[in-house]
Amino acid sequence: MKLVLHHMNRYKRYIFFNILAVFGFAAAELGIPTIVSDLIDNGISQNDTSYVYHKAIILLVVALLGGLGNIVLAYCSSRASTKIVRDMRNDIFRKSQEFSHTEYNKFGVSSMITRTMNDAFVLMQFLNVIFRTALLTPIMMLISMFMVLKTSVSLSMVIGACIPILILGIYQIAKTSSPISARQQKGMDRLNRISRENLTGVRVIRAFCKDHYESKRFADANEDYAGNAKKLFKLMSVTQPAFFLLLNLGVIVVYVISSRMINVGTLQVGQLVAFQEYMFHAMFSMMMFSTVFMMYPRAAISAKRIQELLDEEPLIQNPENPVMDGDGSTSLVFDHVSFQYPDGEAAVLQDISFEAQVGDTIAFIGSTGSGKSTLINLIPRFYDISTGSIKVDGVDVRKYDLKALREKIGFIPQKALLFSGSIRENIRYGKDTASKNELDHSTQIAEAYDFIQEKPKKYDEKVVEGGGNFSGGQRQRLSISRAIVRKPEIYIFDDSFSALDLRTDAALRKNLKPETKEAITLIVAQRVSSIIDATKIIVMNEGRVVGQGTHKELLKTCPIYREIAESQLSKEELGA
Ligand SMILES: Nc1ncnc2c1ncn2[C@@H]1O[C@H](COP(=O)(O)OP(=O)(O)OP(=O)(O)O)[C@@H](O)[C@H]1O
Known part of the structure; x- marks a missing residue:
């Protein structure tokens, strides 16, 4: 909640229009049954054609306004949810850049990726539903209930009987799905970790003929994830038909009771149509609300995982002064x-x-x-x-x-790491503004100049992810160039x-001597x-x-x- 509210602040404009759209849409949707009822009882039943036309035009205008409200609602909800989650992803990325090695070890890189991508996506879907329904469904529910009561108190008893069953059902579903969702998100971490290890360690896996072992490891993790997903889907797939069954049972009971009421003249046909509409709105809103409840446990777990990252205080911090x-x-x-x-x-x-x-x-x-x-x-x-x-x-x-x-400091790590991009971009990682001369100088010292010049595009030659299109020695020389170009102390x-190789090693050390005289x-x-x-x-x-x-x-x-x-x-x- 704290996480969402903090990020929502920046998009008050969308929230404002969202609220306006909710009221517009609800007013239209809830007004229509009353107009229809009036049209039937005072127009069609009385054979008053001009009254029917007059009400039909009003109906059309209200329906158009409702449609417009719905479009604005969908637009604002999707804009707000995607922008909020985009900001969250940026914040996580920024935060992870402040992390020291300790925090990376604590969370694990795979889990950090799952939290940035998967958890954020879960939250985005939830927010979208929330923005669409959180305000709309209670309004629809309350007003529909009021209108239902106003139309017929005795028929309302039918809905009254359905409500406790619905609430109990929603509570039970939320309780059951929460631990499954937690296991599912952890399963996603594991899947990501194994995928990552497989992709980066593909050569070792092949060299040691461990393909089957790794496939089994992945299949087990995948099965576990799918098992939890299946449980959640099962829960969802039972829920919706159960709600509709309840709704239809209610409708049947209403028809039975109302037919008697129409016979004895205590209810008009138009009122019955309006009652049905309001009852549908009330029950449907409740069902929408239940969707929020069903999504909530998973979204709450995702939000908690994201919040954990954002709340983590890096062990290494800048001093106060x-x-x-x-x-x-x-x-x-x-x-x-x-x-x-x-x-x-x-x-x-x-x-x-x-x-x-x-x-x-x-x-x-x-x-x-x-x-x-x-x-x-x-x-x-x-x-x-x-x-x-x-x-x-x-x-x-x-x-x-x-x-x-x-x-x-010019740091050249044990494992030469290159970024996807060009050779030029990789060397300029050491100094953004490095000129052509500086690039030439640093690569000559690192014994990288010759092999770069042999490449068709020279400094613009593409570096694929992880520098996989360069040999280990070439990667090391490029990462040495990157450090030299910044002329560190x-x-x-x-x-x-x-x-x-020994020759390149000796040549490089000889080149470094004059370069590092002042360092x-x-x-x-x-x-x-x-x-x-x-x-x-x-x-x-x-x-x-x-x-x-x-x-x-x-x-x-x-x-x-x-x-x-x-x-x-x-x-x-x-x-x-
Ligand atoms: N992140 C870490 N957390 C806990 N212990 C660690 C961590 N990194 C290294 N160690 C431990 O610290 C010790 C020193 O490791 P270090 O990598 O500094 O050795 P090294 O002399 O550089 O080894 P090598 O020549 O094999 O690279 C080892 O016992 C290692 O297990």
């Missing part, structure tokens, strides 16, 4: 940093301290899971540290304006050379040959620094480093 720049230096200091993932059980990093100044290349090496990626993720504040401090240019990263901090390469370069690497020239190599093991120094120093002082180096380098290289 953010610092926009550092002390003018280019430096990075880790001071006794420890870190535990919000959902983790133990500290992943413990007591990490090191410093880097302008021109330095700091390399991180160590066994898998030793915390290298975690460590570098703390610099752009993807996560906040548990204890200690990280300073960039003399200022604690938690004091910076997030955008200002992240603009200082701190380069972070998270194992970003792993897909490059700090952090490299997470598995290959010792990639970091042999680093100013400082930090050796990590189980979340701790177990050695710091140059390649030569570490060979002498750090057994773990020596072991890694010996497993990768020849005796000559080790001796060099």
